[in-house]
Amino acid sequence: MTVRRLGAGLVAAALFTPGLAACNATGTPSAGSSATPTVSASGTASGAASPVAGDAKQALLNSTREISNGNFRFTMSGAGSTAEGQVHEPSQSAEMQVTVGAPTDDLFMKLDLIHARPDSWVKLELGGKTAGSLPAVQKLNLGKYQHLDQTRIKGNRNLGFDFDKLDPAGSDVLTQGITEVRQTGEGSYAGTIDVSKAAEAGSMDPGVITALGAQAKSVPFTARLDAQGRLSELVIQIPAAGQNTAQDVRITYSDYGNATAARKPPADQVVEAPQELYNLFN
Secondary structure, three states: OOOOOHHHHHHHOOOOOOOOOOOOOOEOOOOOOOOEEEEEEOOOOEEEOOOHHHHHHHHHHOOOOOHHHHEEEEEEEEEEEEEEEEEEEHHHHEEEEEOOOOOOOOOOOEEEEEEEEEEEEEEEEEEOOOOHHHHOHOOOOOOOOOEHHHHHHHOOOOOOOOOOOOOOOOHHHHHHHHEEEEEOOOOEEEEEEEEEEOOOOHHHHHHHHHHHHHHOOEEEEEEEEEEEEEOOEEEEEEEEEEEEEEEEEEEEEEOOOOOOOOOOOOOHHHHEEHHHHHHHHO
């Protein structure tokens, strides 16, 4: 059994996956226009009296800039699995806790990932009636922090972390794929995203994108910005396709500028990861 893209790409595991409306200077809808016009990716708006409605997409693009500073907390959820953690670029560290499935499922998995450049560790826990049937499960050092060989996890979305990109979800890539957007309220937006252009986003699974076919070019989304115009929530509403059921991929950001350095695991709780661990996630 191979578990694909847990970690940052939790939506994609085999078990499991940021704008202003047409307003006048007073902030009220412009005469003859809708309060929530649809805005194309080119910045033109249908039903809007003024091209300033094109600011909607720009506001969402701008909302991801603070993420690139690498100091925030985040959550991701999709298809019955969740991830939460923090990124702290000042200390070149990050941590993430991933849960796949539920304790009542046939297979339940928890990962505690710690990255402190240049090192990474993972603690793996398994549950469910089929956990014991995983290949070489007795060699997986369950419950211990396993030090990871960087040469084996480079580019691995399951176990690695890219300090050159910093955002586990890839929201900047997702917002660049926006094809339509409208403002639905103060700091709230809705529209569609061409996710076929966002396969590298950690929250998206290339396999799901392929299964979507033409639907991938117009996937609904909603977004919320905080009072400072920073992205606080992005929800991608993935439709059913092939063997994949419909699902919401939900990403949140908080505590901008207030994350802390990840704590390295105690030396007495660390072992070197065996080949069997890499086999499980590759």
